[in-house]
Amino acid sequence: xxxxxxxxxxxxxxxxxxxxxxxxxxxxxxxxxxxxxxxxxxxxxxxxxxxxxxxxxxxxxxxxxxxxxxxxxxxxxxxxxxxxxxxxxxxxxxxxxxxxxxxxxxxxxxxxxxxxxxxxxxxxxxxxxxxxxxxxxxxxxxxxxxxxxxxxxxxxxxxxxxxxxxxxxxxxxxxxxxxxxxxxxxxxxxxxxxxxxxxxxxxxxxxxxxxxxxxxxxxxxxxxxxxxxxxxxxxxxxxxxxxxxxxxxxxxxxxxxxxxxxxxxxxxxxxxxxxxxxxxxxxxxxxxxxxxxxxx
Amino acid sequence: xxxxxxxxxxxxxxxxxxxxxxxxxxxxxxxxxxxxxxxxxxxxxxxxxxxxxxxxxxxxxxxxxxxxxxxxxxxxxxxxxxxxxxxxxxxxxxxxxxxxxxxxxxxxxxxxxxxxxxxxxxxxxxxxxxxxxxxxxxxxxxxxxxxxxxxxxxxxxxxxxxxxxxxxxxxxxxxxxxxxxxxxxxxxxxxxxxxxxxxxxxxxxxxxxxxxxxxxxxxxxxxxxxxxxxxxxxxxxxxxxxxxxxxxxxxxxxxxxxxxxxxxxxxxxxxxxxxxxxxxxxxxxxxxxxxxxxxxxxxxxxxxxxxx
Amino acid sequence: xxxxxxxxxxxxxxxxxxxxxxxxxxxxxxxxxxxxxxxxxxxxxxxxxxxxxxxxxxxxxxxxxxxxxxxxxxxxxxxxxxxxxxxxxxxxxxxxxxxxxxxxxxxxxxxxxxxxxxxxxxxxxxxxxxxxxxxxxxxxxxxxxxxxxxxxxxxxxxxxxxxxxxxxxxxxxxxxxxxxxxxxxxxxxxxxxxxxxxxxxxxxxxxxxxxxxxxxxxxxxxxxxxxxxxxxxxxxxxxxxxxxxxxxxx
Ligand SMILES: [Zn+2]
Numbered sequence: 001x002x003x004x005x006x007x008x009x010x011x012x013x014x015x016x017x018x019x020x021x022x023x024x025x026x027x028x029x030x031x032x033x034x035x036x037x038x039x040x041x042x043x044x045x046x047x048x049x050x051x052x053x054x055x056x057x058x059x060x061x062x063x064x065x066x067x068x069x070x071x072x073x074x075x076x077x078x079x080x081x082x083x084x085x086x087x088x089x090x091x092x093x094x095x096x097x098x099x100x101x102x103x104x105x106x107x108x109x110x111x112x113x114x115x116x117x118x119x120x121x122x123x124x125x126x127x128x129x130x131x132x133x134x135x136x137x138x139x140x141x142x143x144x145x146x147x148x149x150x151x152x153x154x155x156x157x158x159x160x161x162x163x164x165x166x167x168x169x170x171x172x173x174x175x176x177x178x179x180x181x182x183x184x185x186x187x188x189x190x191x192x193x194x195x196x197x198x199x200x201x202x203x204x205x206x207x208x209x210x211x212x213x214x215x216x217x218x219x220x221x222x223x224x225x226x227x228x229x230x231x232x233x234x235x236x237x238x239x240x241x242x243x244x245x246x247x248x249x250x251x252x253x254x255x256x257x258x259x260x261x262x263x264x265x266x267x268x269x270x271x272x273x274x275x276x277x278x279x280x281x282x283x284x285x286x287x288x289x290x291x292x293x294x295x296x
Numbered sequence: 297x298x299x300x301x302x303x304x305x306x307x308x309x310x311x312x313x314x315x316x317x318x319x320x321x322x323x324x325x326x327x328x329x330x331x332x333x334x335x336x337x338x339x340x341x342x343x344x345x346x347x348x349x350x351x352x353x354x355x356x357x358x359x360x361x362x363x364x365x366x367x368x369x370x371x372x373x374x375x376x377x378x379x380x381x382x383x384x385x386x387x388x389x390x391x392x393x394x395x396x397x398x399x400x401x402x403x404x405x406x407x408x409x410x411x412x413x414x415x416x417x418x419x420x421x422x423x424x425x426x427x428x429x430x431x432x433x434x435x436x437x438x439x440x441x442x443x444x445x446x447x448x449x450x451x452x453x454x455x456x457x458x459x460x461x462x463x464x465x466x467x468x469x470x471x472x473x474x475x476x477x478x479x480x481x482x483x484x485x486x487x488x489x490x491x492x493x494x495x496x497x498x499x500x501x502x503x504x505x506x507x508x509x510x511x512x513x514x515x516x517x518x519x520x521x522x523x524x525x526x527x528x529x530x531x532x533x534x535x536x537x538x539x540x541x542x543x544x545x546x547x548x549x550x551x552x553x554x555x556x557x558x559x560x561x562x563x564x565x566x567x568x569x570x571x572x573x574x575x576x577x578x579x580x581x582x583x584x585x586x587x588x589x590x591x592x593x594x595x596x597x598x599x600x601x602x603x604x
Numbered sequence: 605x606x607x608x609x610x611x612x613x614x615x616x617x618x619x620x621x622x623x624x625x626x627x628x629x630x631x632x633x634x635x636x637x638x639x640x641x642x643x644x645x646x647x648x649x650x651x652x653x654x655x656x657x658x659x660x661x662x663x664x665x666x667x668x669x670x671x672x673x674x675x676x677x678x679x680x681x682x683x684x685x686x687x688x689x690x691x692x693x694x695x696x697x698x699x700x701x702x703x704x705x706x707x708x709x710x711x712x713x714x715x716x717x718x719x720x721x722x723x724x725x726x727x728x729x730x731x732x733x734x735x736x737x738x739x740x741x742x743x744x745x746x747x748x749x750x751x752x753x754x755x756x757x758x759x760x761x762x763x764x765x766x767x768x769x770x771x772x773x774x775x776x777x778x779x780x781x782x783x784x785x786x787x788x789x790x791x792x793x794x795x796x797x798x799x800x801x802x803x804x805x806x807x808x809x810x811x812x813x814x815x816x817x818x819x820x821x822x823x824x825x826x827x828x829x830x831x832x833x834x835x836x837x838x839x840x841x842x843x844x845x846x847x848x849x850x851x852x853x854x
Contacts, residue, residue: 006365017367017396041688124528140387142362143394168698169706175688176698182657182677183755184703226687230735231694255364 011255018251021144024152025247025265028205029217031156033243034163035198036222037235038174043105047093048218050108051086051199052206053115058085060122067126086203087196089115094195141209141251141261148208155204159197163236170194171232213250213262217243220269224276242272324461327369327400328377329384330357331581332440332590333410333449337377339587340453340472344464348373350391353578356555358431358527360387367395374460376400377453380411381437408456410449414439417508431527432505440578442509443479443591450475475588482588483513486595490514490602497602499545501538501570503552503561514595519547522560530560542568549601553577571601607635610673610759610791611656616665618648618655624663625651625814631821633759633791633808638781640806640824641795648814650763653795657761674702676757678748680764686737692747693732696723699751715754722753725787726780742773749780753788760784761793766801774798778805799837803828811836 011018032048039047062081065071089111096104144152163170172180173190181187205214221242222235229235250265257264326347328334334349341347348369351360357379370376370391378384392401399406419435439445454472458465490498500511502521511518520541524534541547548570550561555577565572575597579590609632617624626648633639633656641649654660655667657677676699690698699722700715711719723729726746731739736747745765752760762781766774778801781792794801802809802824809827811820813836820832827833 010368014368014371017371017394018364020394021364041685120529124525124531140362140390142364143367143390145390145393164709165707167709168701172698172701172706175685176679178654178657178659178679178683179677179699179752180701181659182675182761183699183701185701185706186704226689229689231690232688233694235689251364258363258365260361261364 006256006258008252008256011252018255020146020149021142021261022248022251024144024149024208025141025213025251025261026244027156027247028152028201028209029213029221029243029247029250029265029269030240031152031159031201031243032205032214032217033221033225033239033241033246034160034236035201036218036220036243037226037232037239038170038194039198039218040222040226042174044093044108045219046105046108046112047198048202048206049211049215050093050112050115051089051202052211052214053112053119054085054089055082055115055203055206057115057118057122058082060119060126061085063126064122082203082207085115086199090195090199094191141213141265142254144208152204152208155200159201160240162193162197166190166193167233167236210262213247213265216262216266216269217246220266220273221246224269224272227273227276227280242269246272324374324457325369325372326375326377326457327366327373329360329388330379330440331578332446332587333377333379335579335581335585335587335590336446336450336475337375337453338581339475340450340468341457342467342471344461344467345457347581349581350388351578352582353576353580354554355577356553357383357577358386360384362387362391367391370395370400371397373397373400373406375406375408375456377408377410379437379440380409381416381432381434383437406460408452410452411437411439413448413452414445415448417512418505436505436508438504438506439509441507441591441594442513443483443588444513445509446587446591447476447479447483450479478588482591482595486592486599487514489599490516490595493599493602496546497548499547499549500598500602501542501547501550501564503550503556506553507551510594514598516598517547519545522550522552522564535560535564539564539567542570548604549573549598551575551598551601571604573597573601608670609634609668610670612668613656613662614666614668616655616662616667618651618660619663620651620660622663626812626819627817628665629810629812629819629821631808631810633793635758635789635791636785637791637807638785638805639791639793639808639810640799640802641793641810641812642799642802643797643812643814643818645797646814648812648819649795649797652810652812653761653763653793656793670758673759674755674757675759675761676752676755678752678760678762678765680767681741681744681748683763684736684748690736691733692728692736692739693719693723695736695747696728696750696754699754702755718754718756719750722750725753725784726750740773741769742776745769745773745777746780749777749784753784757790759791759793761795763795764797765794766796766798771800774800781805809833 039045058081059078062076062078066076093104093107093111096107169185169190172185173187173194177187202214202218205217222239224242225235225238229238246265246269250268251261253259253268254261254264323343324341324345326337326341326345327350328337328347329350331349331351331353334347337345338347348366350362350366351357355361376392378388398404401407416435416439418432420433450472454468457468498515499517499519500507502518504523505521505526507518510516520538522530522535522538524531542564548568550565550570551573552561553575561572564570575594576590579585579587611633613629613631615628615630617626617628619625629652641653643649651660655662657675696719697711697715700711700718723732726749728743728746728750731743731747736744739747766777769777781794782805784790785792806824808822809824811827811833812818818832820827820830
């Protein structure tokens with residue numbers, strides 16, 4: 001086909017083919033767009049990158065256990081390996097409640113580096129499985145199996161339900177932890193829940209869609225949302241909406257311009273950030289000329 | 297975007313015809329994973345087939361990042377030609393599943409593993425210790441660098457096209473025969489040309505273990521590969537070994553495909569005062585290049601470097 | 605001042621991770637009290653304050669709280685991240701939740717009424733739809749107090765409420781706190797390294813100094829007349845002409 005003209009109507013005519021991957025990207029990005037508001041405002045943008053690497057190391061270690069030490073059954077399960085390392089890394093990062101974010105930032109860096117270097121080192125012992133790891137862990141956003149779509153949908157439903165129910169608690173624990181604790185809110189439980197939902201969302205999305213779009217979805221839509229929203233609940237809603245837009249429109253853009261899906265989704269999300277920034281700047285210039293008339 | 301109105305309309309019309317009439321339409325729709333396979337399918341099928349390649353020649357065939365638009369030709373394909381030997385294992389299965397096209401599922405009537413019938417090299421005899429494994433567990437999958445393998449593949453494609461489209465069976469057979477004759481001429485001519493080189497010059501260093509078939513055809517000796525094992529990035533110790541080997545054996549030409557990293561090779565080339573040959577990763581099928589022209593070009597590049 | 609104590613410290617030594625930083629201290633906070641926690645920066649005021657809030661366990665001694673005591677904490681203005689989007693009304697609403705009451709996505713009628721009352725008392729209603737980040741320091745402090753009032757506390761603890769404020773705003777904040785004390789009978793604890801408010805508003809004083817091992821607490825007149833206090837702050841407090849902030853740094 002090469003550069004044969006691709007049009008949106010061709011995309012929608014073949015919707016049956018694209019429905020599952022497009023919806024998967026949309027749902028995963030909506031979930032991460034909501035959680036990303038906390039990620040961005042708490043200055044942990046590299047959290048999801050670090051969690052993906054930790055998950056990768058977990059899978060690699062499980063294979064290494066099977067290949068080199070003859071482990072079998074549950075102990076060599078890549079899913080278990082990913083889960084253990086993901087939760088371990090998240091717990092390590094979440095446990096740090098020091099006053100400055102500098103230490104947490106450093107911890108995220110350490111997890112990322114140990115994860116990626118560990119994966120490279122272990123990788124030389126399990127080359128045959130490397131492609132499996134690639135497929136298993138850094139899934140492809142182009143083609144998504146129905147089972148993976150169901151996994152993402154179920155995760156998103158659970159995570160979004162928890163966050164719809166508890167956003168006031170997560171907000172208090174995130175932005176006024178001392179005040180919340182004085183008022184008797186279960187700050188530790190809220191923190192743990194917030195980080196567990198983050199770890200879950202990031203690892204499932206990485207597994208199905210890949211590391212790049214997951215990282216992008218957990219940072220960019222919420223960045224745009226925070227810029228535009230007057231308050232946290234609106235930011236959370238906008239984050240979800242912008243995420244969904246990046247995931248869905250990104251897939252269409254990948255189709256139209258024949259670029260990799262994860263890259264297209266990331267670029268659409270980045271375009272949203274740029275538009276939000278422009279909108280905020282335009283609004284600042286506006287009051288002098290435009291608003292006076294609209295007030296009447 | 298500016299684009300012609302005609303082509304998408306035509307495309308849609310063909311698609312609609314395909315949906316309406318099932319497989320009994322004028323042309324067979326063929327999808328090949330690699331551009332080399334696509335070029336041969338096009339050569340054999342002529343105007344009776346419409347061929348799409350999934351990978352770009354500049355992409356490492358082990359790690360292809362497929363485009364969503366490729367799901368459309370896959371979904372409508374009558375025939376999917378794969379390289380096999382687990383070359384595409386990292387990226388093809390989810391595409392196959394998503395295409396919702398029973399014909400091209402593995403083992404289906406429209407699924408052709410081109411490696412069947414090729415004389416394979418480096419097939420592991422035992423698979424006891426998996427920690428010694430690499431990304432070539434089923435044998436070396438890079439046979440399309442060798443026109444002798446292409447001859448086998450062309451015949452297999454002709455046979456399968458004949459099964460799918462019996463009225464044109466003789467058309468496919470004749471075109472395959474023409475390709476085989478031309479390919480055989482290239483095989484013999486290049487082999488003779490390389491044989492004329494002094495044997496001390498017929499030594500090369502590879503990057504990935506992807507030149508095995510090519511070297512076997514042209515009578516070259518691969519003294520070392522820059523990757524210690526296929527798919528593993530070079531470690532400092534291994535690079536030192538390669539350098540020592542280059543000095544010992546006098547191998548003065550490093551050959552690698554365009555999609556492999558060049559920093560290590562460039563360092564080695566500088567230190568051992570050797571030449572680098574960057575090969576095209578495959579036939580420039582989308583630009584209308586023919587497979588045998590690509591092969592001649594490849595042989596020419598290597599020959600030039602060796603005769604310095 | 606009368607009534608049962610809301611919070612009683614008996615022979616309490618405060619500190620971190622098992623290490624006491626101050627000598628034993630006893631005090632009782634009753635409804636309507638205004639306690640001033642004074643001392644230099646780094647003297648242990650914050651540690652004492654966090655212990656009184658229940659954020660830190662005492663290293664020694666015991667703390668008794670009245671059953672069902674509701675505390676509210678007003679951290680320093682600089683502790684709030686201004687990039688978190690919030691209008692004044694959202695910011696105030698953030699203080700309504702107590703215990704597990706957050707498990708409801710929308711604020712109910714009773715909660716909204718509490719928020720409205722708190723904003724009225726702090727004169728912040730007109731600011732409702734302004735972005736918190738765009739307020740002046742004095743306005744921010746009033747909003748912070750409104751937020752703390754939303755949980756209907758019996759004990760209000762403020763950390764350096766008037767730092768980086770001009771004298772007029774400073775006076776307004778203390779006047780507001782005094783009004784709340786009278787109208788709502790809340791007890792107020794103010795940790796500050798500034799002393800200007802002490803003679804006029806404080807009913808009680810806790811003076812701490814980690815370096816010299818000082819922990820002194822009691823009714824304001826008693827503490828102010830003690831040699832330890834006079835040694836530090838002299839008679840400057842009796843002379844309205846002097847700027848007490850100069851002294852507090854010494
Ligand atoms: Zn290979």
